[in-house]
Amino acid sequence: MASGNLTSTEYIKHHLQNLTCTLQDGGFRCAQSAEEAKAMGFWAINVDTIVMSLVLGLAFLFLFRSVAKKATADVPGGLQNFVEVVIEFIDNSVRGSFTGRNPMVAPLALTIFMWVFLMNLMDLVPIDYVALISAPLGLEFFKLVPTTDPNATIGMAIGVFLLILFYSVKVKGVGGFIGELTLQPFASFFLPVKFSLSPGNLLRIVALIIIVPVNFLLELVNLLAKPLSLALRLFGNMYAGEMIFILIALMGGAWAGASLSGITLFGSQILLALPWAIFHILIITLQAFIFMTLTVVYLDMAHQKHH
């Protein structure tokens, strides 16, 4: 596959394939084809996702750290000014949607926002540029945008989910959390009025035993929907965006000589890709903001005592 022309299908598949590697036959091997990657099963790593997300995360950390170290109370310089604006923006939106008291939430929101934003930003790099660098390095595949890999978004969502579980238990206690899962939305009516074995109470207890699994089912769906919606929304948006970039890029690929149709395709690639890229500037920021805001809202819900 390293040479020769690809069909459209191959081109799309190639661009959507992660650099999947695993320990195999005593050495670290990377898949040379989609089938091979699939055959590696669960215990494989998408090296491109890991590398890009690490690089971008570290870039964010070093950038903000360097500004934080040099921060002055005087008139901020260019970079400090920018960082301050970002932090003020995050701080304001966290203040707006988080009602509890937790010093961890705002930094978490900042990290999520900047990280997701930077990872999304890679979407604006022309999709075939990557191959110019990765191919000479002997890498068959390299996906530049980690957020188009569900592993990355689901991974982040699981992190948020664990935080939701942790703070739910921490704030409400194990009993409170279990109560929230089992005694909602239908319960208070069935709770025994007094601890006595009157016929009415016995009836209530029986009803409660019936209603608890129903509640638990509903609340479990509610709970699991949070990380799932976080992960799939980001992944879906970025994947679809990337897909359209690939489809648009196919037009230029169809250029075969200076025929009229070839030039038309070439021109329409530019005409389509530019608005889509401009639109994507909005999308990537919005998706980062949504991921951050939903995380904050979910954590806020985890901090609230209902009953």
Place this chain on the structure above:
Amino acid sequence: MNINATLIAQTITFALLVWFCMKIIWPPVIRALDARKQRIADGLAAADRGKHDLELAAKRSADILREAKGKAAEIIAQGEKLKAEMLDQAKVHAQDEAERIMVAARAEVEQEVSRAREVLRHQVADLAVAGASKILQREVDAKAHAEMLSALKQEL
């Protein structure tokens, strides 16, 4: 791996995107950042100016206070001086007055004395005339002896 015209198209698109960012997205962001910076700079400058003004005002108020104190001391000293002067004047005045009153009183007393002496003189003259007439057993003609009587009165 197929390197073909799509790469050129992507490059052109990328260049256009960068151009678009530079023209449309970058300036307002930079403007907002600059405005924010300017606002902070203005705020800090205003704070500095305020501090400076406060210092100046404190200095000025201290000056005014010192000046006022000096003026008050001066006024008090002047008052004291004036008081002493007035007291002296009053003393001198009172002495003069007293002397004048005394002189007048003395003059009056002398006048009274001379008047009394005059009256006495007349009475003595009358008495003498009466005594003489008694002695002479006849009336002394006052007219005839007026000259002598007045000479007598003068002598007394």
